[in-house]
Amino acid sequence: MGFYHRITPLRDAILLLLWGGVIMRLWSKGELSNYLHPALQPFTLGAGVLLLILAAFAFRGLTAKNADSHECCHGSHDHHHGSLAGFVAKTLVLLLPLMALISGQALQFTITTIQNRGVVQDLKSLPAANASEHTQNQNPTVPEASATEGAMPIQVIDLLYAVQMPTYRQEFEGKQVEMIGQYVPLATGNPKGDRFQLVRLFITCCAADAKPVGVTVQFSRPLKLQEMAWVKVTGTPVFPVEGGRRTPVLEATKVDQCAAPEEPFVY
Amino acid sequence: MPFLLGGAILSGVLEEFLPRSLMTRLLPGNPRLAVLVSGFLGVLFPVCECGIVPVVRRLMRKGLPVSCGVTYMLAAPIVNPLVILSTLAAFRGQGAWEMTVLRFSLGLTVALLAGWTMSYFSQTKILRDEVLGESGDHHHHDEEFSLLERLQNAAGVASKDFLDVGVYFVIGAAAASLFSTAVNQEIILPLAANPPLAIASLMGLASILSVCSTTDAFIAATLTTFPMASKLAFLVFGPMIDLKLLFLYGAAFSKRFILCLSIGLFIVIGLICWRIAVLNLGW
Numbered sequence: 042m043g044f045y046h047r048i049t050p051l052r053d054a055i056l057l058l059l060w061g062g063v064i065m066r067l068w069s070k071g072e073l074s075n076y077l078h079p080a081l082q083p084f085t086l087g088a089g090v091l092l093l094i095l096a097a098f099a100f101r102g103l104t105a106k107n108a109d110s111h112e113c114c115h116g117s118h119d120h121h122h123g124s125l126a127g128f129v130a131k132t133l134v135l136l137l138p139l140m141a142l143i144s145g146q147a148l149q150f151t152i153t154t155i156q157n158r159g160v161v162q163d164l165k166s167l168p169a170a171n172a173s174e175h176t177q178n179q180n181p182t183v184p185e186a187s188a189t190e191g192a193m194p195i196q197v198i199d200l201l202y203a204v205q206m207p208t209y210r211q212e213f214e215g216k217q218v219e220m221i222g223q224y225v226p227l228a229t230g231n232p233k234g235d236r237f238q239l240v241r242l243f244i245t246c247c248a249a250d251a252k253p254v255g256v257t258v259q260f261s262r263p264l265k266l267q268e269m270a271w272v273k274v275t276g277t278p279v280f281p282v283e284g285g286r287r288t289p290v291l292e293a294t295k296v297d298q299c300a301a302p303e304e305p306f307v308y
Numbered sequence: 309m310p311f312l313l314g315g316a317i318l319s320g321v322l323e324e325f326l327p328r329s330l331m332t333r334l335l336p337g338n339p340r341l342a343v344l345v346s347g348f349l350g351v352l353f354p355v356c357e358c359g360i361v362p363v364v365r366r367l368m369r370k371g372l373p374v375s376c377g378v379t380y381m382l383a384a385p386i387v388n389p390l391v392i393l394s395t396l397a398a399f400r401g402q403g404a405w406e407m408t409v410l411r412f413s414l415g416l417t418v419a420l421l422a423g424w425t426m427s428y429f430s431q432t433k434i435l436r437d438e439v440l441g442e443s444g445d446h447h448h449h450d451e452e453f454s455l456l457e458r459l460q461n462a463a464g465v466a467s468k469d470f471l472d473v474g475v476y477f478v479i480g481a482a483a484a485s486l487f488s489t490a491v492n493q494e495i496i497l498p499l500a501a502n503p504p505l506a507i508a509s510l511m512g513l514a515s516i517l518s519v520c521s522t523t524d525a526f527i528a529a530t531l532t533t534f535p536m537a538s539k540l541a542f543l544v545f546g547p548m549i550d551l552k553l554l555f556l557y558g559a560a561f562s563k564r565f566i567l568c569l570s571i572g573l574f575i576v577i578g579l580i581c582w583r584i585a586v587l588n589l590g591w
Contacts, residue, residue, distance in 0.1 A: 088310035098463035
C-alpha cells in the first residue's frame with residue numbers, strides 16, 4: 042500500500058472540513074445569496090453543518106485506536122484503491138470549486154453570458170412569471186418615493202410588470218424612479234448611440250438558471266463605464282410601442298456608478 | 309450540492325442499517341413486477357437526480373437488481389411529489405394538468421421500459437467494476453458494535469460516497485455551466501416551427517442547462533414559441549440525461565452503458581413526443 046493510500050482517510054477528512062467550512066463562511070458573510078435563491082439557502086446551510094459533522098466523524102475515525110473495530114469497512118467497503126494520478130486528480134477536482142468560491146471568481150457573470158442567455162424584456166419569457174402572485178387584477182405593491190431625492194426606488198422587473206398591466210403602468214408614468222442594475226451596452230437598435238440596457242439576473246433556483254432581465258435606458262450624455270458595471274439610474278419611465286410591441290424605456294437624467302447590492306439577484 | 313449530500317447520507321444509513329434480506333423481501337420475486345414497483349418507489353422516496361446516484365449505487369451494492377436500480381434512478385426525479393407540484397405551478401394557464409399527467413406518465417413509462425430492457429443484460433456489462441466487486445453486506449456486526457460505532461461507519465460510507473460522486477458532480481457541473489454560458493441559447497428559436505427539430509433541440513437544451521427537475525418546469529414554461537410536445541420532451545429527457553448526470557452516472561455505470569442509455573432515451577422520448585405532437589392534443 043502506497044503513501045497516498047495511507048493518507049487518503051486524512052485527505053478525505055480535510056476535504057469534508059474544507060467544504061463544510063467554506064459553506065459556513067459564505068453563510069456567515071451573507072454571500073450565499075450570491076449563488077442561491079433564498080428558499081434554498083437553509084438547505085445549503087444544513088449541508089454545511091452536516092459536512093462538518095461528517096468531518097468530525099472522519100477525524101474521530103483517524104484517531105480510533107481499535108484497529109479491529111469497524112475499520113475493516115471504513116470507506117464504504119471500497120477496497121479498490123486507485124492510482125497516484127487518480128488520488129491527485131480527485132483531490133484537485135474537489136478543491137477547485139472551493140478555490141473559485143473563496144477567490145470570488147465564481148461570482149462573475151460576463152457580458153458574453155448575458156448575450157448568450159438573451160436579455161428578457163417580456164414577462165412571458167421569464168421563469169416563474171406565470172406562477173407569480175402578480176396578476177392583472179392584483180397589482181404589485183408600488184414602492185414609496187425615497188425621502189432623500191423624491192425618486193421612487195424600483196426594480197427592473199417592476200417595469201416589465203408595468204408593460205403588461207395598464208393600471209400598474211399608470212403608477213410610474215411621468216414619475217421619477219431610480220433603479221440599480223448592471224450596465225450592458227446596446228449594440229443593435231441604437232442608431233443614435235444614446236441607449237444601453239440596465240440588467241439584473243432573475244433566478245428561480247440558483248445561479249445556474251439565472252436569466253437576465255433588463256430595460257432600455259436612454260441617456261444623452263456620454264458614459265465611460267465598464268461592461269457589467271453596477272449603476273444607479275434616475276429617470277422617468279415611458280412605455281412606447283417599438284417594433285410592434287410595448288417596451289419599457291427609462292429616460293434617464295442621472296447615471297452613477299455604484300456598489301453591487303447585497304442581493305445581486307432578483308427573484 | 310445539498311441534495312447530493314442528502315443522497316450520500318441516505319446511502320450511508322442504508323449501508324449500515326438496511327439488512328440485505330429486508331430489501332429482497334420487500335421486492336416481488338417476479339423480476340418484471342419488481343421493476344414496476346421500483347418505478348413507483350420515487351413517489352414514496354423522493355430523491356432528485358443529483359442525490360439519486362449514490363443511493364442507487366449503494367442499493368445495487370446491497371443486492372438490488374440492476375434493472376430495478378435503473379428504473380428507480382430514471383423515474384424518481386420525475387415522479388416525486390415536489391416535481392409534480394412544481395410542474396403544476398409552472399404551467400398554470402398553459403394546460404398544467406395535461407402537462408403534469410403526461411410528464412408523470414411518460415417519465416414512468418420510459419423508466420419502466422429501460423428497466424425491463426436492462427433485465428435482459430448481464431450486470432457486468434452495465435456496472436463499473438468497483439460496484440460489481442462489492443457484495444455490500446457487512447452486517448455481521450449488528451450486535452457487536454455500539455450505536456456510536458455504527459453511526460461512525462454510516463458517516464464513513466456517506467463521506468466516501470459524497471466525495472466519490474462529488475468528483476463526477478463537479479466535473480459535470482463545470483461542463484454544464486461552460487455550455488450553458490458559452491452557447492447562445494437563442495439559436496434554437498427558429499427550430500420551434502418544426503416539431504421533430506423542436507423536440508430534438510429542447511432535449512439538447514435540457515441536457516446543456518442541467519437544471520434540477522424541481523425547477524426545470526419554470527424554464528420550460530417560458531419557451532412559449534415551442535410546441536407543448538417539445539416542452540414535454542424537455543421535462544422528461546432532462547432529469548434522465550443531462551451533461552452533469554452523464555458524469556454522475558460514471559460513478560456507478562460503465563461508459564458503454566451510459567452511451568447506450570443516452571442514445572436509447574433520446575430516441576424513445578423523441579419518438580413518443582413526436583407522436584404526441586402529431587396527435588395535436590389541442591394545446
